[in-house]
Amino acid sequence: MMELYELGVREIVEGIREKRFSALEVFDECLGRALACEGKVSALITATADTGRAHARQIDGYVAKGEPLGPLAGVPVILKDNICTHGIRTTAGSRILGRWAPPYSATVWDLLSSAGAVLLGKSNMDEFAMGNTCGTSAFGPTANPWDVSRVPGGSSGGSAASVAAGYVPFALGSDTGGSIRQPASYCGIFGLKPTYGLVSRYGLIAYGSSLDQIGPFTRSVEDMELIMHVLARHDPKDSTSVDKSEIDFTRRESKGEKPLKGKRVALVKEFQDFTLDPPIADAIKRLIRIFEEMGAEIAQVSLPTVARYAVACYYAIAASEAHTNLARFDGVRYGYTVTTAAGLRDMFEEVRSKGFGAEVKSRIIAGTCLTEPVRSEEYYVAATRVRTLIAEEFRKAFENVDCILQPVTPSLPGKIGESDEDAMKGYESDLYTLPVNMAGLPGFSFCTGYSDSGLPVGLQLVGPRWSDKNLLNMGFELEKVLGAPKIARGGN
Template identity: 50%
Template sequence: MVSIRELHQQLVGKQRSAVEIAQEALDRIQTLEPKLHSFLQVTADYALKQAAQVDARIAAGEEIGLLAGIPIGIKDNICTQGIPTTCASRILENFVPPYEATVTQKLMAAGTVMVGKTNLDEFAMGGSTETSAFQLTANPWDLSRVPGGSSGGSAAAVSAGECVVALGSDTGGSIRQPASFCGIVGLKPTYGLVSRYGLVAFASSLDQIGPFARSVEDAAILLGAIAGYDPKDSTSLKVDIPDYTQFLKPDLKGKKVGVIQETFGEGLSPDVEKAVRGAIDQLKDLGAEIVEISCPRFRYGIAAYYIIAPSEASANLARYDGVKYGKRVEDAENLMEMYTRTRAEGFGPEVKRRIMIGTYALSAGYYDAYYLKAQKVRTLIKRDFESAFGQVDVLVSPTAPTTAFKAGDKTADPLSMYLIDLMTIPVNLAGLPGMSLPCGFDKDGMPVGLQIIGNVLREDQVFQVAYAYEQATDWHKQAPKLV
């Protein structure tokens, strides 16, 4: 797959037009979609119209930015005005947003070409994209395996070259884990760095939009375009956004890299451990000082998360009641029956499970025992990270304990599915930036991801370490052999 910078040079040098590039992406989608099912909707006419506008600007002698004419996929829980946004749920099957999310507005202004809306776990709840109400997305490296979740459609689309970059959302690992499973780069930014206006809420104190790309540089370019303060999002941070590409340096002299001890041990696949340990040795060869770090409360992250996230989901999803928008059963005899049947028919089993867990945790008599306690644990996890960043610049760990598993392997056992997010969840609880990038393959040829975690708003450190590692290895150049 060609990089953003290479495509930009081809456009500016008039070797290719934006319409040609868009058509090439659309042709590839048409070829691969019968096998992959990455997209819930392909927006061909819209993409070609956007591409034609970029060509018109070039013809008029205007200067274009790096992202102009670049094909992008958008996760289908990010609102696109006039284009259906379903969250892969029956309850929003026919929902067409009357407004545009801030991130897609920024991307339109930058001239990107949206080729479609990508599949996800219903309302972003899941780790394999199997809870989507509409289709099962396949992993481009092995079509019998899952692409990860919840942003599996975006990860599969970028990995398979159906688009150059894509947007996902990450609540407990939903960008980093599928990036790891699909052998690409995925970044969850610092909480509040990217506006959530127009992102359909799952757990408001954890959700964050971020980029998928084939290289660290492409991820840096895309983050630069979507980051920044937004008055429409009350959690948005008022900070200056640097040019993230200026931090892409090839050596790590003077950098301190902490290895989180608690992420190595029981449940970690030997192939994943081998690849990640190899990556840590590589960081050392690049001049980084490796420090063993203990984050003892890290292991309570999953328990705290599965109280906090469902509690927030229970509150956020109360709005889908069949009254204002979305699905409504037609033949209900009274209001209560309309509410209950709409929700019963509209939500899938995983979403119902999380709403029930959350409602229970927030109910009278249990609020203090569960929700309040989970928030206290969240604070302790944050303190572990603060103490770690007093000693090192970045932290590293495996992104996920295993590589991509076979579709259907974990659907009957929600707990084993939840444990896939063991390494990624604490990063969301603390609001930190985290990236997954390819660091090897297991014995079956499935990609392994290395997670790099930065302190609050230290994306610069994450990008520097990731870029130095990437340039010293060839993992990011490997692509699945689909056609």
């Protein structure tokens, strides 16, 4: 007998509709699971037990009266804490937001809640999404539910850990340079970074606005399709949102014995020179065989500019945009503030120096430095030009192939507290994820299995813009072969 918290999105929706269990029962079981793991995992900044239970009861009321139910009615969800939720504390993992409860909700939360999803909590994250371990959070680190001495990845580590440990069947994260795909990989679940513009960013506390994209974590591809069906909506409140209503995530063509026949899956030539942890290198070899068995053709693409310049280009652009996005935190209008400052400048400096953590301050300084009038052309503007070369290189690559198969990270999750002396070395480990954001592409991270040490081993598929559904369709076929991700022990 499966526990309710082990169920996926579709199973919960059907069970509630068929009155096999109530939304409140599901919520309480999930909450119970979360509380059982939280001591070791610390995936949540805020648990929304009361509002969530009230919402679940409301759903049960609709069921009892036979009123129409939304496509996600009664499904518990966790949102990364940089997604604004009206009346519910939203911190972005920072001290500087204090106890800020937004007076409005992000579009994605509006969409999910009107589809009937029930909020269970807000998840831990690297401060302002700057980090890949969840270790820069002002609320302390989150642990990997597969091995609580290890990091869950970041920045959406809390969301990934909570789905992996069975708190909820799905969660939302945001991905600026890998912040969905990398923790999904570390936690052994599915993570999708949609094409830039497919999901509204309105209400997402911005890090690098031209790179940020919200996406889901799930334990099955089918669940991910259900979530994307709700989220992929044009939003007039986000001027970079694109109307792609023609993409129907819920429809899938029936496949024969060779479901990927005619598909061309590429490996990146330049990436083959880089060292990978053996389980990851093995996974790639295994996946190549699986793809071939499913009828796909394995090809090669060359991305020399990506391989050499993407990391520098990414950090230059992300820092430049971030320092402007974070300029608004000054203690005047909302969030953390001080009342003792002698003058305005003192107040701004005190609020920001005490409110921001070290990594955020470093990146603000980097962004300020690169965009100084004397350096802007040389660094910031140059980075935007390099970005054109990167996007162009991908565009050409996808003229001949359907998707790229590549690692998410070069290594399996490290120990909590370990960090590189030189931050740039840590940044280099993002090479496989961040080029995707540079070009606004979709990236789909999936679990291929587990290493001998019991850690999940993930890989990702990257496709051309708007190929999100194709990636999920391939993911669906892969899931049949690889098996669905398991629920982690969560320190128990």
